[in-house]
């Protein structure tokens with residue numbers, strides 16, 4: 001299966017879910033973008049796109065490039081999904097609009113405004129602990145510590161066992177790729193975590209007043225069933241932790257790699273609101289998602305048959321020189337709007353304002369106190385089929 005039947009479509013035989021690629025995706029994206037607007041990934045028998053313009057157009061056309069057959073390699077119309085499909089991520093309208101409406105009302109602007117001072121105080125306390133404390137692992141001490149402190153609390157999860165969230169999310173994001181060693185190892189590690197998550201999503205285990213219980217209030221109001229409510233709470237837990245953990249970790253890593261940008265931010269704190277989006281453009285937590293074609297469709301002059309999987313390299317679009325001047329530069333003065341780090345279209349990240357709030361309060365806490373973010377060792381990668389993830393980030397936060 002190395003040639004594509006349509007000779008006008010370039011065929012690429014590298015393993016985009018192999019260790020080499022996942023460990024250093026950015027050095028290989030140029031090859032994907034350069035192949036053309038559409039290419040064939042022979043190892044998996046799927047199409048791929050890596051340029052901003054085509055990915056944007058694909059995500060916009062949700063009727064043709066659907067999500068309900070899964071946004072991973074597996075086609076739900078042919079294979080049993082790894083877990084019951086997400087009612088947000090792995091659905092199309094009209095179901096998607098109804099479920100998204102429920103979640104959108106919960107993750108509201110007013111809810112976030114109330115949270116800001118509370119989370120700012122948490123961030124201030126956490127940053128006080130890490131500044132001037134010598135070399136430490138910014139993944140464990142900051143990138144994981146902060147979301148795990150504030151997010152389960154707002155959902156209203158049980159106090160015990162919250163560390164299961166990371167193992168569960170790792171396996172969930174690996175499951176969007178092939179059944180490779182990376183997936184199998186994380187799946188084995190997540191077996192008990194999946195059980196914990198399933199129980200944590202039940203009404204009787206959620207605390208009153210949290211976002212989890214608010215989903216059940218929507219069920220009581222007739223907007224969804226009790227079973228759907230449990231699965232929507234699961235979406236909070238699947239999408240809300242590892243994404244922000246790695247988003248924060250990658251952002252700290254970006255500054256450690258680019259000390260002049262940290263200095264610039266300290267000179268112009270008004271740039272703070274832009275930083276997280278540029279960090280996601282430069283290094284996207286979610287690197288890829290698939291869509292499935294609902295009909296034969298013409299793409300860049302070639303016909304893609306119904307039922308085809310297309311792998312969208314969001315992180316490659318975020319460094320596409322056709323879209324961004326000097327794309328390899330992490331530049332906090334850049335206007336990064338239009339980046340694909342939160343996706344695009346009807347499925348664009350529902351929790352993006354929560355993620356931004358987490359990043360903003362951490363940066364706001366750091367700005368006056370941290371003069372420099374200095375490497376104290378080499379970063380260690382954690383390979384994942386979907387996420388660009390750090391296992392460890394040894395740094396020293398030098399006090400101002």
Ligand code: OVV
Nearest residue numbers: 086088089234235238239
């Ligand atoms: C965006 C995202 C990632 C993973 C899982 C889900 C969503 C979900 O809805 O379960």
